[in-house]
Amino acid sequence: AQKITQTQPGMFVQEKEAVTLDCTYDTSDPSYGLFWYKQPSSGEMIFLIYQGSYDQQNATEGRYSLNFQKARKSANLVISASQLGDSAMYFCAMIDSGTYKYIFGTGTRLKVLA
Amino acid sequence: DAGVIQSPRHEVTEMGQEVTLRCKPISGHDYLFWYRQTMMRGLELLIYFNNNVPIDDSGMPEDRFSAKMPNASFSTLKIQPSEPRDSAVYFCASSPSIRGDTGELFFGEGSRLTVL
Numbered sequence: 001a002q003k004i005t006q007t008q009p010g011m012f013v014q015e016k017e018a019v020t021l022d023c024t025y026d027t028s029d030p031s032y033g034l035f036w037y038k039q040p041s042s043g044e045m046i047f048l049i050y051q052g053s054y055d056q057q058n059a060t061e062g063r064y065s066l067n068f069q070k071a072r073k074s075a076n077l078v079i080s081a082s083q084l085g086d087s088a089m090y091f092c093a094m095i096d097s098g099t100y101k102y103i104f105g106t107g108t109r110l111k112v113l114a
Numbered sequence: 115d116a117g118v119i120q121s122p123r124h125e126v127t128e129m130g131q132e133v134t135l136r137c138k139p140i141s142g143h144d145y146l147f148w149y150r151q152t153m154m155r156g157l158e159l160l161i162y163f164n165n166n167v168p169i170d171d172s173g174m175p176e177d178r179f180s181a182k183m184p185n186a187s188f189s190t191l192k193i194q195p196s197e198p199r200d201s202a203v204y205f206c207a208s209s210p211s212i213r214g215d216t217g218e219l220f221f222g223e224g225s226r227l228t229v230l
């Protein structure tokens with residue numbers, strides 16, 4: 001069965017510094033996708049970044065990068081040069097390519113300090 | 115192009131009442147997902163549909179919960195009877211079926227349910 005684990009309920013980071021949000025996953029399917037979403041206090045869900053299980057290189061989108069370590073089954077999100085607007089809840093998610101079942105972790109609340 | 119539309123945005127009801135949440139997915143999206151968000155459990159997948167057919171409802175917590183998708187443009191999540199522990203934000207999300215795509219989910223704004 002699929003499983004996503006985010007072990008950091010909350011994180012603090014100083015403005016302009018980098019921060020890493022942890023995510024580990026488990027699946028028996030060799031083909032899967034990994035995602036990160038941001039949820040600001042307003043409540044909407046914002047897609048940030050995607051990594052396919054067969055992608056050789058780590059995904060990057062602007063200040064976001066996904067540190068994909070397949071053997072360790074981890075898909076950590078790295079936010080570089082943190083901004084005050086990055087304060088939000090961050091969810092790691094996974095899709096099983098066979099069933100298209102799309103599950104989320106419990107989230108990490110990030111607070112960027114001025 | 116309109117996004118995923120959910121209604122109502124807010125619902126306050128009393129224990130024992132029936133609650134119906136509605137969702138209109140993005141046109142052309144073949145997959146529709148219902149999630150429940152709480153502080154304790156994060157985002158839980160309740161049920162998802164492919165081409166209007168329920169694929170996996172193993173996340174539906176109890177028989178009090180039911181979901182339907184009578185056509186490609188409409189889905190409902192019903193709770194009958196509602197209980198205070200059902201209080202949560204319920205999200206609907208849709209996605210196209212193209213495997214080569216990023217698989218991004220497009221979320222509605224959520225329905226915040228409070229059961230007194």
